[in-house]
Amino acid sequence: MTEAIHRYSVLCIALAVLISSTVCLAEEPKQIDAKRIYNNNCAKCHGRFGKPTKRGKRLGAPNFSSRFWQVSVTNEQIIDAITYGKNKMPGWRKVLTTEEIKAAARWVRVLSPRKKR
Numbered sequence: 001m002t003e004a005i006h007r008y009s010v011l012c013i014a015l016a017v018l019i020s021s022t023v024c025l026a027e028e029p030k031q032i033d034a035k036r037i038y039n040n041n042c043a044k045c046h047g048r049f050g051k052p053t054k055r056g057k058r059l060g061a062p063n064f065s066s067r068f069w070q071v072s073v074t075n076e077q078i079i080d081a082i083t084y085g086k087n088k089m090p091g092w093r094k095v096l097t098t099e100e101i102k103a104a105a106r107w108v109r110v111l112s113p114r115k116k117r
């Protein structure tokens with residue numbers, strides 16, 4: 001009798017773990033990889049390290065690796081330009097989600113030159 005109860009409770013725990021882990025997996029948001037988003041969508045004009053490519057230069061893309069450029073724009077301007085586009089730059093609101101656009105904007109800041117110490 002006690003053994004039956006014991007076996008039953010073990011089964012219950014196993015079932016509970018199984019259910020909760022599948023629920024957790026289902027609810028976990030898609031992992032956003034800022035670098036990958038940037039390299040896949042932006043690097044063809046802006047370059048992997050923020051220096052514009054030939055194509056980007058021709059279109060008038062700025063140099064993200066310049067400290068002067070970095071201090072000249074706000075995060076809002078960066079997100080706005082990515083979302084809606086700016087002059088020769090296409091907008092990305094139909095291609096990327098809001099979260100992905102924010103991640104790309106974060107990556108543009110990562111390309112900022114490091115402060116000299």
Ligand code: HEC
Pocket residue numbers: 037038041042043044045046056059060061062073077078079081082086087088089090092104105108
């Ligand atoms: C087809 C080439 C092209 C692609 C692809 C492209 N851009 Fe641009 N981007 C430009 C050009 C050209 C400008 C300069 C716009 C201007 O100021 O006239 C620019 C400007 C910008 C700016 C500066 C906006 C400002 O306010 O000065 C940011 C930030 C930016 N791009 C981010 C991105 C990100 C992030 C991606 C990828 C999701 C991307 N760009 C993809 C061409 C491109």
